Amino acid sequence: PIETTPNIWHNGQLIPWEKAQIHVMSHVIHYGSSVFEGIRAYTQPTGAGIFRLREHMQRLIYSAKIYRMPIDYTLDQLCDAVINVVEANGVAPCYIRPIAFRGYGEIGVSPLKSPVEVYIANFPWGKYVAGNDGADVCISSWNRLAPNTMPSLAKAGANYMNSQLIRMEADANGYVEGIALDRNGYLSEGSGENLFLVRDGVLYTTPLANSVLNGITRDSILVLARQMGIPVVEQTLPRELLYICDEAFFTGTAAEVSHLRSVDRIMIADGKMGPITTALHKAFFDIVNGNAPDRYNWLTPVTVA
Ligand code: PMP
The missing domain is CATH 3.20.10.10 (D-amino Acid Aminotransferase, subunit A, domain 2)
Known part of the structure; x- marks a missing residue:
């Protein structure tokens, strides 16, 4: 299970983890219409730092562009949003998961009438590829x-x-x-x-x-x-x-x-x-x-x- 944190960023606001829910008829559930990122924050002797934040959020914007998905936030705003949720939750080291998707609107294949939702979550996460000896x-x-x-x-x-x-x-x-x-x-x-x-x-x-x-x-x-x-x-x-x-x-x-x-x-x-x-x-x-x-x-x- 995911180790939860108190807050998730949603469309410009911090909301409680449990409230970050969507309707089963959302476009993304049926057609996979999401783009996302995975980012790590590490701790250093002097504090904590997010690894290559700008490059990750730029890639999110490009992923959305390929899928004609308008994102209402600039690169700077998205980077600030990540910092905001990481600082609010106070957890590092951590894994950060920004995601943008087509939400509740139409149920046809075309995503264009379904609203784009942006969420950013973070949570503690350890080693991913198993095997200490390779x-x-x-x-x-x-x-x-x-x-x-x-x-x-x-x-x-x-x-x-x-x-x-x-x-x-x-x-x-x-x-x-x-x-x-x-x-x-x-x-x-x-x-x-x-x-x-x-x-x-x-x-x-x-x-x-x-x-x-x-x-x-x-x-x-x-x-x-x-x-x-x-x-x-x-x-x-x-x-x-x-x-x-x-x-x-x-x-x-x-x-x-x-x-x-x-x-x-x-x-x-x-x-x-x-x-x-x-x-x-x-x-x-x-x-x-x-x-x-x-x-x-x-x-x-x-x-x-
Ligand atoms: N390839 C795939 C298919 C991936 O999912 C990932 C993880 N994002 C990578 C490569 C590695 O990319 P990155 O170093 O940006 O995490």
Whole structure:
């Protein structure tokens, strides 16, 4: 169960958690018409900070734009709203879930006559990808969203029906997560994570054209790797490269930086977290935990006393 907090932000106001309810005939319930974000706030020795708040809220605005969903709030207002609810609830570290959807109005497929509702909730949340010694994952028999079906650059609720199929199949077969191929059979991403691999000292990740979400953690890892002088290649990758790579890891707001031990029961190298993953993992956590300077201004300070 979700650990609740006192307040949820709804269309400009804080309301009690239990009052954040919608009607069963709301458009979103029937047709999946929502766009959302997942953001983490971390604590540092000097306070608390929300990780890459602006980039997340910008992506929400873009997700809404793709779906012709008008959002009545500016980027600044949405960022302020997130700060407002996090500070009101006084909980950090936490996970923040902004969501915009088509509410109660019409019941036809067209969403245009159903009002757009915006909510922002936050709550405590721990580690997401199981396995302290690395995750045992599989290649899914489900493909990721094909281009020109569901846009993968929109973080839309409906995309997660595909994610659920990937994740449930992985669970059923005893894996902690599944990696989907794209519709051409190339590596895409996990049900809720971007995918990286390392081979001969080069860091590879799948490009946006392979049906992946433009992950903000993915971007952060690319920034950190370039700054550390690690060669970075965004390129279409064949499935079997995962079996013969030196290191592999997932990135995501929930997953953070999670090292993969095996894929389809084939061990990745010796299964241990390799040197490049270790270095990037450390660089990432040093910044979010406040043990290194926040040189890219990734943290928005919040007062949660
Ligand atoms: N891909 C998918 C399908 C996701 O759901 C997520 C989580 N938002 C990611 C990648 C990682 O994105 P981010 O780093 O922005 O959380």
